Amino acid sequence: MKYDFDQPIDRTRDISIKWSPALRRQMYGEEDVLPMGIADMDFPTAPAVARAIQKRAAHETYGYGYLAPEFLDACVEWQRRRHGWEIQPDWIVYTPGVNMALVCALELYTRPGDRVIIQSPVYYPYYDYVSATGRRLALNPLLNREGRYEMNFAQLEELAADPGAKLMILCSPHNPVGRAWTREELERVGRICLDHGVMLAVDEIHGDLVLPPHRHIPFATLSPELAEHCIICTSPSKTFNLAGLLVSDIIIPSDEIRAAFQKKMSPYYLWPGNFGTVAQIAAYREGDEWLDQLLDYLGENARFLDDFIRRNMPHVRCRVPEATYLAWLDFRALGLSPEALWDLMLHQAKVAPDNGVLFGPQGEGDGFLRLNFACPRSQLTLALTRMAHALRAAGL
Ligand SMILES: Cc1ncc(COP(=O)(O)O)c(C=O)c1O
Numbered sequence: 001m002k003y004d005f006d007q008p009i010d011r012t013r014d015i016s017i018k019w020s021p022a023l024r025r026q027m028y029g030e031e032d033v034l035p036m037g038i039a040d041m042d043f044p045t046a047p048a049v050a051r052a053i054q055k056r057a058a059h060e061t062y063g064y065g066y067l068a069p070e071f072l073d074a075c076v077e078w079q080r081r082r083h084g085w086e087i088q089p090d091w092i093v094y095t096p097g098v099n100m101a102l103v104c105a106l107e108l109y110t111r112p113g114d115r116v117i118i119q120s121p122v123y124y125p126y127y128d129y130v131s132a133t134g135r136r137l138a139l140n141p142l143l144n145r146e147g148r149y150e151m152n153f154a155q156l157e158e159l160a161a162d163p164g165a166k167l168m169i170l171c172s173p174h175n176p177v178g179r180a181w182t183r184e185e186l187e188r189v190g191r192i193c194l195d196h197g198v199m200l201a202v203d204e205i206h207g208d209l210v211l212p213p214h215r216h217i218p219f220a221t222l223s224p225e226l227a228e229h230c231i232i233c234t235s236p237s238k239t240f241n242l243a244g245l246l247v248s249d250i251i252i253p254s255d256e257i258r259a260a261f262q263k264k265m266s267p268y269y270l271w272p273g274n275f276g277t278v279a280q281i282a283a284y285r286e287g288d289e290w291l292d293q294l295l296d297y298l299g300e301n302a303r304f305l306d307d308f309i310r311r312n313m314p315h316v317r318c319r320v321p322e323a324t325y326l327a328w329l330d331f332r333a334l335g336l337s338p339e340a341l342w343d344l345m346l347h348q349a350k351v352a353p354d355n356g357v358l359f360g361p362q363g364e365g366d367g368f369l370r371l372n373f374a375c376p377r378s379q380l381t382l383a384l385t386r387m388a389h390a391l392r393a394a395g396l
Contacts, residue, residue, distance in 0.1 A: 003290055005043050005297040008376050016040075028346050034384045037354035039175070039326060041241040041374035045279075046290035049240055052282035053275050065271050067094050074284035075249045079234075081288070082208060085218040091253050093261055094272050096246035098205045098233040102169060103129050104264050105201035105231045106380055110135050110166040117159050117168040117198065119151065121328075121360035121368070123175045131194075138165050142177060147319035147330065149177040153188050160196035168200045172219060173206045176328045176359050176370040177323025178215040181220070190219070190226040205248075207326045208239040208291065211299045214322040220253055220380050225251040225263040231261065239291060240283040240322075247276035298325050301373045301380055312388040315396065325374035329353075332367035341367065349390035351383045 005007040011019035021031040044050065072089035095101040110116060112134035118126045119140045130137050140161045142149040159165055170189060175178045181189075193200050202219040210216040213334040220227040235248035252258035272280070302320045305327055309318045317330035331341055338357050345351050355370025373380055 001293050002046075002294070003293050005294065006376050008377065008378060009042060009044060011042065014198065024352070028352050028362070030316055030346065030350065031351045033346055033350050034379070034383050034386065035352050036371050036373075036375070037352055039238065039372060040243050041325075041372075042323065042376065042379060043068070043241060043294070045241045045373065046283060046287045048282045048286035048290070049242070049279050052278040056274055056278045060336075062274050064272050065277050067092075067272060068277060070281050070282075071272060071277050075234075075251075075283045078284035079218070079251075083216055083218050083221075085221050087220075087251055087253070091251050093250040093252060093258060093265065094270060095248055095250055095265065096270060096272075097237070098127075098203060098235055098248050098250075101225055101231070101233045101248060101250040102126070102201055102203060103133070104261060105199075106130070106133060106135065106167060106169070107259055108264055109199040109201075113164070114167075115159070115162060115165040117156070117165055119171065119174070120362065121176060121356065121364045122171055123203070124361075126340050127172075127361060129169075136164070138162065139362065141360075141362075142174075147317050149179055151173070151181075151185055151189065152234070153192065156189065157192050157196075160192050161197045164225040165198055167201060168193055170200055170202045170219070172202055172204055173210060173216065173323030175206060175324055175327050176354075176356075176368075178319070178324050178326060178328060180210045180216055180323040185215050186217055186219055187222055190222055190229075194225065194229060200226075202230050202232050204232055204234050205238050207234060208236075209298070209325060210323040211295060211302065211321065216323070220251070228257075229254070231257060236280050236283045236287075240279070240287060242276070242283070244354055245273065245276040245279050247280050249280075298374060299376060301325075301375075302327065304377060305371070305373055305380060307383065308388075309383045312384070313391055316391075324370060327371045327373055328356075329369045329371055330367065331369065334367075336367070337394075338366045341369070344390055345369065345387065345393060348393065349386040351386050351390075 018035045025031040072092050115136045115138040116130045117138045137395040140156045207216040232251040237243045306318050306320045321342040356365035356372040
């Protein structure tokens with residue numbers, strides 16, 4: 001490999017939610033807990049991106065930027081090259097992150113009291129978008145088939161048929177269950193939403209992180225009809241570890257929906273920042289080789305994790321994810337309460353994955369933990385070894 005993903009980096013002095021000792025003390029009660037949650041990577045970004053940022057920093061003026069043609073073109077070419085999706089530069093709208101775009105979509109297409117369909121267990125801020133804006137949840141829980149999650153289409157159809165259901169937020173690929181939805185699955189979701197007039201906000205932030213041989217199907221490529229019925233949220237932030245640069249590409253093929261979205265965002269006068277702009281351009285123009293090697297490394301980490309768990313934590317279920325760098329681990333066979341499991345991880349293993357309860361507050365996440373494996377293998381080994389020792393010491 002040309003790029004070294006094995007090299008540990010010290011992030012404890014970085015201003016990092018994941019690694020700040022003070023925040024770890026505050027969140028977990030212990031500052032020496034090994035953080036294995038929060039979805040950013042413990043790898044440096046691609047060298048081309050770092051160079052672009054260093055060059056921009058050397059300029060020493062950091063005034064207002066704008067939505068530059070190079071930024072848009074880099075995104076257009078990336079989508080074509082990586083995913084075979086032909087988009088136009090003027091379909092791209094900027095928001096400082098995908099969360100903001102999803103909330104904007106929610107405010108555009110629903111009113112207080114309306115229902116928003118989401119598929120639990122799921123990225124936990126979705127619950128907050130709905131509750132904080134006075135909308136109501138319409139939960140379409142995924143079906144866990146021996147660790148592989150599938151959609152419950154019959155129940156989705158019932159939810160979509162409710163006239164109060166106005167929007168579905170579809171997580172594709174899915175965080176945390178790691179599915180890269182197939183064309184057939186996506187088409188069925190699309191058909192149901194079209195039939196019942198439910199708008200789709202599709203969160204494709206993990207779309208570049210699909211582990212071969214699986215493939216990411218951009219939702220808007222399914223049909224021209226569906227392309228006109230959705231807001232697609234993409235970003236280089238997960239792919240190239242740029243979450244701190246607040247960059248995203250919100251792709252809206254429909255002129256009408258895009259105009260409404262832009263109108264809603266216009267009072268904020270948001271422009272991509274200097275560093276986000278150059279980072280995106282470099283990542284999308286020069287990042288292919290780095291990303292391909294990252295995906296190889298993540299694939300190996302996922303298989304290592306699976307193998308380690310089978311051999312050392314035989315009661316824990318793990319399924320190699322199809323996408324993302326997040327493993328959704330099932331500890332239910334141990335018979336611990338969610339609180340006891342969490343306590344064991346933090347205070348005995350001294351490892352902090354994400355608590356499954358957050359992703360499925362109605363019980364779908366009880367007994368699960370989400371483990372971020374985008375880290376050097378030595379760190380992953382340390383985390384898993386600590387977890388296995390803690391389970392053994394507890395007689396589990
Ligand atoms: C599915 C999903 N959507 C959105 C986000 C957040 O995106 P952003 O940081 O661009 O707001 C994350 C971050 O982990 C995510 O996993």
